[in-house]
Amino acid sequence: MSINGHATFEAVVVFIESGLFLYFLIINGYYAFTGGVALVRLPSFVKMHLADPVRRSNSTLDRPVTMLVPAFNEREIIVTSVRSMLALEYVNFEIVVINDGSNDDTLERLHEAFDLEPYEGIYRVELPTEEVREVYQSRLHPELRVIDKVNGGKGDALNAGINLSRYPLLFTADADSYYHRQTLQWMVEPFQRDRRTVVVGGAVAVGNASTPVDDKPFEPSLPKNLMQLFQVLEYLRAFLATRMGFAPFNALGIVSGACGLWRRDVIIACEGFRTDTIWEDMEMTLRVHNYCINTGQPYRIAFSPFPVCWTDVPASPKVLYNQRKGWHRHLSECVLIHRKLLFGHGGVFSWVTMPYLVFFEWLAPVVVIGGVLFSVSMAALGYLDWSTQWWLLGLVFVLAMFGSIISILLDEISFTAYRLSQVWVLFVAAFLENFGYRQFVMVANFSGLMAWLFRRPVRGSTKYPGLFVAPWAPKRRD
């Protein structure tokens, strides 16, 4: 190569390295900002909570809630889980469990535990779903009803539950999660304070290590499995730092499917949960944003930081890989379906959250894996500036630690869910996750992206939306 050619090539290398550097700076700028917002808000939030000794919600004036619990092959946990939900402290709520065509004896277990009988009322179809075989109601707990339907996925199951629901607020729950007794009281409050509230997301934490005893309050502790431990950190980062940081700007990008309280009329106006996407929670969150922005309806998507939901996370690499692959595939579906929100007229959501989702979540595996491939190629060609590389790697490592430690700190200043000995374990995990775990998750994300791009079938179905999916827009109503 000539001297000029060599110089040009070197300039290109520096340019790409600079791009990567800038990318990491911006992405971590996001984390630092949301973490900072959470650091400012959480202490006063908790102190306000402690200062107000009045019971949070204790009136028949409070809006009643329908809890929707989709269940697919949940034989091990379903009875304990429903019992813990029945023990929730709220004036008026009902539970609708949707057995989404389970292959195991989930339904039989529900029959045995809750003495089910056929429901004599009418199952009204407001949202189309797969065939509903039977609706049951419990003789022991009149507020519990069970739908038995043909398998159609979680979104379809939720739609069936919405059809049967009677109340104006819908709580989407997971059958494999446990809920704090005051979950509904805390989550209903944002609706009472602000009439514009359409959705409230709740904080979810990892609950694998503890086994709930029927309706006794849940006592969390740290899992011993290293992979689950890393996920504890991920959940702390996602819920305490990121969501707490986005929420005050009405810019939440996702309300967890395991712990979300939705206004029924808004979900119906949004045509119910989509059934052709691999997951449903993020799509519905973006759809609610999309709907409210496009119809000009003043709205608010709030976040309740109290750790009210404890969920099981994967313990094996294979399950985790598939979960993350699915999550990223869902993210791909969502950003394409709602692409018009990016830099649209949705204020902070369109200009901050959507760019974050698209450039720093959705495209992150491409940038990271592309960056690694670039470095390897340059090293092979002898063009790699090793010094720059080591420093870049160091930066990535330090910033990753920074994000995790902010989350641990947030937990400490707010709810102190974990004991001191457990917190030191989390610190060690925050260090160790950089050596293999994060890379593993990134590969799973990349795989999800590819699976979406090439429309690989999931469980034999190829109906999932791909690159050319039509953007969603609310139907015009005359």
Place this chain on the structure above:
Amino acid sequence: MLHFASASEPLLWLIELSVLFSSIMTAALIVAFIVLRTRNSIVRKRQERLTGRWRAIFKTAYTGEAVPEVLPRVGRRDWFTVMGLFSQFHQLRDKDRDRAREVLPKLDRLAYDIHLDRHALYWLSRGDDAEKILALTALGQLREQDALDDAIRLSADEGAELSRAAAQCALRIDVRFTDGVLELVRDRDDWVRSRVETMLKEIDRIDLDEALRAAIGNADEAGKRRLLDFVRFCSPSPARAVCKRVLEESEDDETIAAALRSLAPLASEEDRALALKYCAHGSPIVLLSALRVLRKCVRYDDRETLLRLASHRDYWVRLRAAEAIVELYGESGLLEDFLGEVEDRYARDAIVQAIAERKMMARRSPLRDRRAEAQGAPEARL
């Protein structure tokens, strides 16, 4: 001025700088965590001792045990805990007025002995929002006259929780503030209704009757709707009068619906004509509320009206009409025959649904308060 030998040097320099900066920040966070954790551990232990000690002291008001001759001094950092405990102990007896007469003076005496009132008053001017809320709650429970002006001032605060706590405090100190509170209820869309309920339940019904009537009279449509929710805490007769007056004056569908909704629990035979009048209304939300009223005083003659509404295009109107039909036939056994005569498919479905829901609701205890069981009696929480 910086000079770089090659194109990659400025980048390297920037990266090094970033690593240095983020390392310092990370280290600072770790130090902050260690400091905070250590502080929290100490505070928590201290808090446990403090809570145990003061819980035992406040408990004496209930148990009649002897109070220590010299009460422990409350440190500056301990007031939040002590004041919170005092409020909780006060709250336990708020609903039991007979026992309150015996217990609360003892509790209040303890509070004055440790100068809780003085610190609470100090917080009203110098504290943050959380401290002000706690202070207002405690001062309201103490009926501390010196706090009235501050409480009235703070009731106009922008913060929903603070303003509500201030209004409640002012109301507890001086019942003449009832009018002011109702004006605030009328105007504050951000006050949580269950907490407003708690507040209004403390007002004597006779005072509330008059004040609520006046407040609704002066309110705009939105204000009327908000206030109508609380008519249920008035005496039945004035409550009915208020609802009827709103129905006479208002032409707004939502307000009419709110008035009918508030009238429903109090409805009797004499409201039947009114209910039937609104059952001919064009708006589904008015129909829903009118059916609630009619359900309370339904007669066999209303069968045609109900059947017409059971075929309405709106599902919820159909269901409410069907509920009234089920109510009309009750356990007479004639419902099955009637159902056979209904030709409209939607009306039939609605009636079937209403029958199923009636069966289901019959198994439920009325308005079961799920919290009561877990919390137990007040003494169990001491």
